[in-house]
Amino acid sequence: MVQSNDPFWHHVEEMKCMYCGHQFAKDTSISRIKWHLSGEKGHGVAICDKVTEDVQEAAFQAMHGGNKRHKSIASSSNVNDNAISTTPQEQNNNEVDNLAGDAGRTQAPDTMGQALERRLEEFDRWLMEDDIDNGTGGVVQPGAGASSSGGLTCNTNETPGDAVPTTKLVGQAFEDHKKTIWSWLMHDEVSTIGIYGMGGVGKTTLVTHIYNQLLERPGTFCHVYWITVSQDTNINKLQNSIAKRIGLDLSNEDEELYRASKLSKELTKKQKWVLILDDLWKAIELHKVGVPIQAVKGCKLIVTTRLENVCQPMGKQHTIKVEPISKEEAWALFIERLGHDTALSPEVEQIAKSVARECAGLPLGVITMAATMRGVVDVREWRNALEELRESKVRKDDMEPDVFYILRFSYNHLSDSELQQSFLYCALFPEDFKIRREDLIAYLIDEGVIKGLKSREAEFNKGHSILNKLERVCLLESAEEGYVKMRVCLLESAEEGYVKMHDLIRDMAIQILQENSQGMVKAGAQLRELPGEEEWTEHLMRVSLMHNQIKEIPSSHSPRCPSLSTLLLRGNSELQFIADSFFEQLRGLKVLDLSYTDITKLPDSVSELVSLTALLLIECRKIRHVPSLEKLRALKRLDLSGTRALEKIPQGMECLCNLRHLRMNGCGEKEFPSGLLPKLSHLQVFVLEEWILLYQRY
Structure with missing residues (x-):
């Protein structure tokens, strides 16, 4: 699992390789950067041809559990790659301050401060490694990419998984089901296992026990992949989820057919694996996704669903219905x-x-x-x-x-x-978040x-x-x-x-x-445009549209929602434009989160949101203009971290008399106005580049 202090983040700057200039996507994982630097082909990543030998060797060893490169297999795509670091789910942005016992501390911009700032920046970058992937990826359980060799020659670029916390099985039927599923997994003729039953009956708990048992018995399968599918899945989203688990890059391929072909080819090379699709809501055609379950001997698919008919179209399979437990x-x-x-x-x-x-x-x-x-x-x-x-x-x-x-x-x-x-x-x-x-x-x-x-x-x-x-x-x-x-x-x-x-x-x-x-x-519903006007009723208090693919909010949208207090648009990475009219009738808004969007300008109408207590623009890397904040006297939290293109500190900040939390690390404007801090009389947390100032006022 990648941690915030992974040293290989130091070899990229603003997601660009410091040696060859290769530009990575903003959600690129640290493991792909290591493959890029390692010089080893065959992992779906462009190879850096200008990296120094010592860095190249270090990256190679990081991806191979500390083993040195053997000259005869250097740059080969057939080496065993058992110990790649994978990334955790993005849980939105990091709250860098924990004030327990730290009232009044100030850190000067010395070497320690610079190191901390680098940690903050790298933490922001890897937090973008998001299993929701703004609606295009799936949600993966802890330890979802598990692998073991146990005498088998397994090509794997997943970290050995950790057991998933679970509750004990209740009732003899659950124990019997567990034994039956395990016997099917060991049987070469069984390729697909369907587990169905009403919601809350214990399907996921049952499969979690199977998953943990697979981890406890190395050598049974080379890989175990767990993906929680959720209600709003489609073929594209499922393909992205599986690709991420197996280390395959599909970001440059839009055609569903070719994506399926690449997935199928990569899964075929993986040898013995188990793919668990938990909480599937509709039947899928495996060949359209790219899961070659019938073509690869020794590979298994386990599906859990509430609906029996979801299991039926997926080819020859064995099914179990999980019934409610007895009264006793x-x-x-x-x-x-x-x-x-x-x-x-x-x-x-x-x-x-x-x-x-x-x-x-x-x-x-x-x-x-x-x-x-x-x-x-x-x-x-x-x-x-x-x-x-x-x-x-x-x-x-x-x-x-x-x-x-x-x-x-x-x-x-x-x-x-x-x-x-x-x-x-x-x-x-979002669901399963x-x-x-x-x-x-x-x-x-x-x-x-x-x-x-x-x-x-x-x-x-x-x-x-x-x-x-x-x-x-x-x-x-x-x-x-x-x-x-x-x-x-x-x-x-x-x-x-x-x-x-x-x-x-x-x-x-x-x-x-x-x-x-x-x-x-x-949230996470794969919306490409804002919900229709009829859904924005005057009684609305909270709206969550986070992690979608909304591209713009045109002037035709001016919802009249006087009671709306929370609006979450975070994670709409394709959102570039919001019309000024959108906020004109949202005067009761308290929380506005536009983090991780591509907007270039915050509408001037935001200046009139006098009830606003939180304005979050985290990692809005293209935003250049934030209007005057003079009237936002109720504002308590302002987060401009990662707004690299911001040309000027917003006007009127001296009027933010209730501001308690101000974060500006990674902000494009480097000069902080002199005399401003004393006017922010309630400020408790202030982060500005290498300076990390913590206040406690009572």
Whole structure:
């Protein structure tokens, strides 16, 4: 896994090779840069012919686990390449400041400061390694590219994967399914395995156990690839996901047929592999994607889906239906998650058994319900819970998944509005997205969900406490990425935390957001243009269009949404133009995130967004002009990091009397106006090139 201190970032400047001048795409991984520098052909990367010998050898060894180049195989495409570093998912941009215990520190621009700035810049670059890929890639589980040799000659350029955290299997049927799937994997005549069942029944948990078992038995397969497909997939997106896992570059190929041909050829060379497609929503024709499952002996495809008919068109295969667990198994799971230390009176126990039965044998529902009731001993609360569950079941829409009314009960029983609003905010991110805790908490602070605290440290502590509570009631999952970042304030390593939502829980959250038309969530939906005018209702409060391919917002769009507080357009990398009229009737906007877009100018109408508390333009590398900020007196966070083309510091910054967080590292304008800092009386965090200033004012 690439970390922020990978030394090979020093050989590129603004994604351009310092030796031959080769220009890399902005989302290029560090591993492709290493192949470029290594001089070894056959990896779909242009080779640098001007790199020095010592750097070339170092890059070669980095890609081969420290093994030196053998003269007879130098520049050969047939060498074993077992230890390539791969990149983590982009979790949007890095929040570089952690203020715990760092009030009032100032760092001078010495050697340490310069090194830190390089770390910040490289961190921004690799954060763009995004498995969402702005709607063109897939979401990959931790440790998704696994490989092992075990006596086989396996050409691989994936890092050996790590076991994926999972819950234990519940019930004899799950154990039987696990043994059956494993036997099919070992059988040469079985190429495709379909696993289907209703949402929340445990399909992904079952396959996660299989995945981990494959990792524990090296030599069984050379490679194991895991891709979470999601509802909005198409052939192009799936091709990109698979290509990224196997180290194939399809960025210069647009024709679906030729992309499929390249994928098929590369997968054929990979020998024995297992490809897991989790949560497939519609049938796919494997040959159109480029998966040569029938042509390559010893290779396997595992598919999980809610729909049996998704499995049928994919050729000769074996299928398993995952059924709900029995009443006895559901009760055992319920008691386990409730906590064995919770003593239930006989009367409460009988009610609790009825509550467990209401979960319809769906493990997700049982686990979530038990977490909600953990610590409750009053029989009246248990009776009330059972009555509410039964009433919710009666009101349930026939089109809703069976588990929805259980999840809705857990949401309704969150202790306060702060928890509920924080939970709903998570649904604004794309499906299966691993959300960096720091990013999510920053949004919650920006919008005012977390408020009334004096310091940024206190706000983030509160945010982590909220997310921990949501994890404890099983409405969020921990999703550690396992890499280490540079913690600027303390100059020490700190593990980063992530959360994610089960797709059913996210669906339920979106349903709540859409009630009374208060939310529009189309994150990662592959949109090429803005939603139509009829969808921008006056009751909208939050809109998430992040990670799409929207190219422009024309003057014909001027939505009247006076209550809109959050607008997330982050990650629309093709977005170049926003008409001035777009923001004219969005005067209640608090959070505006246009990070990682290609806009060249911020519309002048942004100057009138007087309620704005956060303006985020991270890595808007082509933006030249930001209008006056004089009227934005409520602004608390301004992030201009990576705005390399910015010609001038925005006017009116001296009026930002409530600004607490200002980040300008990598900003095109190098001169910071003298006398400005004292006017920013509430500033707590300031990042400007090599200077990293941390303030704490009470």
